[in-house]
Amino acid sequence: MIKVSNLDKSFGDKKILNDINFTLKSGEILSIVGDSGSGKTTLSKIILGLIKPDRGQIIYEGVDLVNLGKKDFKKYRKDIQIISQNPSSFFDPSMKLGRSVIEPLKNFKLKLDDEKLKDLIEEFKLDEKVLARYPHQVSGGEIQRLSIIRALLLEPKILILDEPTSMLDISVQAQILDILKRIQVDKNMSYIFISHDMEVVEIFSDRVLNLKNSKLI
């Protein structure tokens, strides 16, 4: 599905990622675990094209995403979505959530399927009324679920989940991971699941890689 090879990244003289290699297979949930600050989020930002690596390749559908210009990257942008560790930074504080949630669809000139949005809201145990509010008017867990819905509306092929349940209590976490798994199977999606909860990782994923001392093993 996606093949990452020989990836390096430093911030200043600090090497964060050192010769990272892995392949994400189609229809699999690959977990990446690692300590806080080990570079997990940095790695996902590189895959999304938000940060340029110092070296390396990311091959998706035969194309190296690293060397694509902004315009060409856009073609693939819809296929690879992220659910960020910090969901509120992805929502415009001056925009109602209902509008923010469908904003990416507009960017890709896609039409909103009202039914689908409704179903997702229901599935993720949210109250439809949150759509009429602004980001600061909902709880941490609510905005995190909205960010999942927003990504899923685009029907991506690959979803990067960066600690997607960090703001959820354990009971909602169990519900949400269950739904995410069901959707992944239904739509034959591939997930990169970033977490440091080993117990959750073991239940949720097919394969686990460990990011340690800038290496992925």
Next chain:
Amino acid sequence: MGDIIFEDFNVNFETRKQNVKSVRDMNLTIKSHKITGIVGESGCGKSVLSLSILGLLPDYAKTSGNIYYDNKDITALANRVREKYLGREFGYISQNPSESLSPIRKIRKQFYESLDLVEKNKAEIEKKSIEILKELGFEKPLEVLDKYPFQLSGGQQQRVLTGIAISSSPRWIFADEPTKGLDENIKKDSLELFKKLRSFGIDSTLVITHDIDFAKNLCDEVMVMYSGQIVEMGIDVLDNPKHPYTKGFIESMPSKGMKIMEGKTLSPTEDIRGCRFANRCGCKTKRCDLESPKLYNYENSQVRCFLYDKGE
């Protein structure tokens, strides 16, 4: 002295189209000189409850009832007076570090602002910031002081925020998910740090957490919140849950196999006559739809459920 006492306290967010009741009829004492934990479902009102103590609710939030602190109703104080409590009496570690840390100022500046409340000597301030960052597990505190928040990972930001909050030695610390985004090792450090907050002059703590093991290891007392209300509180709630919600909640821990609690929480905009957990409860009886349960004393807990009503 120092207890926080809620009396018939409610928080409503009223807008043109909806009335969100986030905290409902709260009658509760959060004891000083203790570490109290609040756990509960996402969206049940934990953060709003702590923001109401801190006086940080938005202007359009309507509150009723009282919150007493040192025999004063702090909800009746003028904003100007109430602001003075922040940093000196009440330290706050918010749920969202990137919102509380200013993105355009270095960590050093933000530390200094907080320490400035208690210490004017520059060299002392620098020394103390470094000391605290070390305690928090940063190996190179000086480097951290020279960074902007975006140059830190989520977990690092969380720890910096904790450091800033405790630096002014307030009497109370309110921490909203202080371990979010921390890996196991740093979580351990964080647990140790919270255990010894007293050495920083802080002797009362309220911690909101989704991390059950953290709460178990840290807290003297735990409160479980659901749909705007405390449904259970006591000293061994997490080991010995009584309320049907708490039981289901504990079962959904990853270490117990993440069993799923079916159903959806009542919307906070919805008022009903009976128990707010009734639509999901396996033990529900007729009475549960007709009457709203109070907190009943049972063994060493208080439980908001008719199963524990001994008709006293």
